[in-house]
Amino acid sequence: MRVEDALSRMTLNEKIAVIHAQSKFSAAGVKRLGFPDFWTDDGPHGVRPDVLWDEWEQAGQTNDSCVAFPALTCLAATWNPSLANLYGHSLGEEALYRGKDMILGPGVNIYRTPLGGRNFEYLGEDPYLSSRMVVPYICGLQNMGVAACVKHYALNNDEEYRHQVNVIVDDRTLHEIYLPAFKAAVTEGGAWGIMGAYNLYHNQHNCHNEILLNKILKHDWKFDGVVVSDWGGTHNTDEAVMNGLDMEFGTGTDGLRAGTKNAYENYYMAYPYLMGIREGKYSEKELNDKVRRVLRLYYRTTMNRNRPNGFLCSEAHYAAARKIGDEGVVLLKNDKNVLPVDTLSVHNILVVGENAIKMMTVGGGSSSLKAQKEISPLLGLREALSCHNIKVDYERGYVGDVTGSYNGVTTGQDLNDKRSAAKLIEDAVAKARKADYVILFGGLNKSDYQDCEGHDRKEYGLPYGQDKLVEALAKANKKLVFVNISGNAVAMPWKNKVNAILQGWFVGSESGEVLADIITGKANPSGKLPFTWAASLNDVPAHRLNAYPGKWRADHKIIDEEYKEGLYVGYRGVDKFMTKPLFAFGHGLSYTSFKITNLRADKQEMTRDGKITFTVNVKNTGKREGSEVVQLYINDVKSSLPRPYKELKGFTKVSLNPGESKDVSITIDNASLSYYDDKKSEWVSESGAFKALIGNSSDNIIGEIGFVLR
Template structure:
């Protein structure tokens, strides 16, 4: 039933209006019974429902109702599969409906600036295009079931250390191109019901109190029309937050937030119109969410478990497979070593922790598959509850490995290593895990290491293993999913959504993470992840987009539909991919764009498209991409807009950021001219680089000058001309008076400047924007 929201607001008292702007408890938005306004419930989390049992006496971290635990965000992202993630979102929506949850607090799209961030397991990627595309699919999936999402944590919540008080100093280009871009298309194309503001400051301003982030960018530029809620306990000053555009304070603040709002209205620091606008948005959400509730909703636990299994399979990444040690043969005697095989690490810690409906482990799955202890040998190898190497357990592991034809070694990061609330301090796996790899490798050459972790680790032991499978955090079906990959029932098809550095100090944020006190400076700028490693030519351990398969793929016939386009045009790109192996498999085709002649600092290449395709042996498929202005643009801080420079660009298609198979160059012509205001300190180089001003500037200077200059050299040798060009490139116009020995006077100099500015004023070369 449609409600007249404005009429309803007119019937509310001031206190009722103010009370709507904060949660009634830890999980509920307030209802007003006398006006027929229902209360609705929100709930975690991004990879599985976390509905707390009983009251809120555990700060929202108490026991929760059983639910399907899907793979964590890092695992889902490495699938690069938009359709799969939409399926997972839909399943989460169904479970939320069954539990009476109206808004699911996710997805998390914060950029993986540093591999040390303790919550990276929950986030998608270091790349904003990949992150936003996957988030859009997730949002569509959840909201297709009549359950809202809360895109989080907006913005730059890239570390857990002092996350409630951190002041992230980020230059404008990096903010736009990396950190805001991860949210932008998810807002525009996904249309989440809510956005969750982060705890931290950005450039000295709390995001939750920032008119720039909440109003100017989120609502005015991106067109967001839902509600903005705070992260739990994130608001510093409630009245300032509401004025900036933050609608809902979560959770209940024991009346303190409401009192601050009442005081602000009483002292006319907030207007009734501002309050009514917020209440209107809240009521629209509440009534819409309530109207979407499906009474008696149920879900199929078996089907959801199978989906969790498939999602885990798709997200696991085969990083090494020397001598085709994988897949395993059931005819061989296999040693399974590592306590994770019986007690799997399958999810991260903190607010996203799910109470799984069931939990598969690899030991039980393999024992069932092999049918007895004569083919499957097992040893713990380490104690999950201590970190010092355990001599007896290592000796047992060595003896077990010696008796087998190959060994599968389960290692990684225990629960205590990564969680919401704190960051890691290094990238090592525990010492006992490292020693175990070293000792087992001495007696078993056919060693396969399986990693259970939510973020990259250093691998000084990599040469000890023939096979390496990055399993990430695979959710409740991790055991059966691992069996599928290890025995070849499924072909690995995941690829890394983040770069694995050789060592921590290789990471571009290394010297500036987590900062000093509350101040953290993002001095790496736009060079995050592969943008840094590729541009710096610093080889990583495993590059962004990397992953192996049990089959092979061949790329051919890269075709573009035009060789010269305008920045307002779309460009169609096609590439043919063929499965040249002997088994079915999936390939993730990645498209990057490189600006070959930019006058601005830009990464060597940037991801602008990806598709996952399934091919039978010998089958080939044409994969098509569509590129637009943003595919070629950088954010110009002078004109405060995205800008494409006229010039040559290269379309790159390949298997990872480091494995480019095909390339094609095109010309992109800008339809926007950026006028520069010419003045005494404009350099000769700036004028000569400007296609509109170079010729008239040269002619004006020659016209006014009777003395030979760099523009009219008396020495016609190539060397002298090059030297003079280099010397004068950064020379300001005011120097003409001196270098012409007064032949060009101050008055004539001003005439030159005025004429050049007039030329730009009367130019008709498209839309004009002026740089001051």
């Protein structure tokens, strides 16, 4: 009623004004009717600093810093939906304080290749895991009266030439792999916003795509929120009007130009749309639908009388960031239990690597932040070990990117080092021979062609000659720990030569404290990989089948990229092609040990409207408290259509004291057994035999039990 009443009072000019930007990050309200301006801002890892009205450079404010939360790959690695809710809630409080009505996030695009530049912003390779993690994030954020804008819908798996890539994918793969997290965000999370992607599908850009927006999102899923264009993702008025776009941002007419009164009025859904209506080219039917959605968004956010208060950089937010980081760091390898560091017998530790000192909150694209603080791994370790009288020395080891600025935010670090690559290694090795431990912080950074928006990685190997450094240090010291700072997997040809490997992600403000927590044993690692860590690019299905990158058309305007691997992304491809990953999806070690036994089901048969519950006993057989993730995969014994050997359909994280055991139950229903029938355009399940596979990683199945669907 309130929406219809407001709509009836609006003039045509006012309707047009609310569906496009008036500045880099805001849209005009309706002042005459009491609707304030609507302010968006980038996420998803923190609230981006304010930029000038018409430019990307910083506005020069002093109160727009934030807490930098761990990147979403780290959140996904927690396998803990309650932390996703805490993440969204904390981010929502910061957004409210900063006067933001919509956060442009979270991101749920599928990890298809480890070369993807924005993989660090997403939730991994599995549609089920991504779905379970995105819903509580949205709920936590929107419960604060701040809209989530889930991105990038859909099939946005390339950064290089991202405006030109036309994805060719079969309907089964689209619905089973690339859409489930978006669907969950809408139908379960109740997302108020969806951001269209830059790329094309069926030769239409996804910010105004008839199939993705009108048919699937708005018709099939009954989405009642707004579709927001990615910044610069709108390309023509006709498609924008007719194919489901509701709010247009970032189109290339930004900035006041000579002879132009207001460049934002030249947007595709601004003056051209207005004139099209006046000239009879368009009716107001589509416009009114767009405006209804925008008004509904206002009532959910800016006009919400029950909106709570915001907080910025609070103790609780830093605690949340640290807790998420502690649970997200993954212990990939730990030979001879070299970790945690034995503080009673160790006297000196050598820290090596640029990533031990380089700030990672600045850079990487739109998720770049102006963090109030960022504790480096080196500083975090020194503070954690100072009370144990352990000396922590440092050597650079390699020089990567010495710059430290993005859109006017600078780190203030001087990372220049004039030593040659050989001298850097020589100096590190000399100290390594005398140290009790060597901890090398390497990996990637937020520079172009690494973990960064706008470009994809050019190679799977580590940059800056790090492999040579690892090999040299491994010869010099028997207790070498490699901490990989990245949002992506990397090649590790030296894996068997190092004692321990940690996946440290981009942890944000609390990086130093989190990594020190894990290395010293203050926190027991419980993270599990949200993607498959391939041994080589040839083991990644998209690369194995020469399906990445795509191929330019003859006119060199569009790249066609066919997803030839279909359903077989990540661990599904491991089973299909019988490859052996470096580290499997779902893999992650602990400083304690667990035993999973006594798998049973509450019934042997399930009807289509019923459920079945599987239970196992999990016991902590080690000497310290820890958490294990029980993972349930389903195998369709005989299907009329090809299906992956196993698919994740449930998981539970359980915390146990030494010697403690608990029963853990996971319940599935008919949806867990269904696949998308592209001939019927619907989800179907087939009667017959299935298996439930239980384990603590995709390559460590400890038990299976059969059941029948009737």
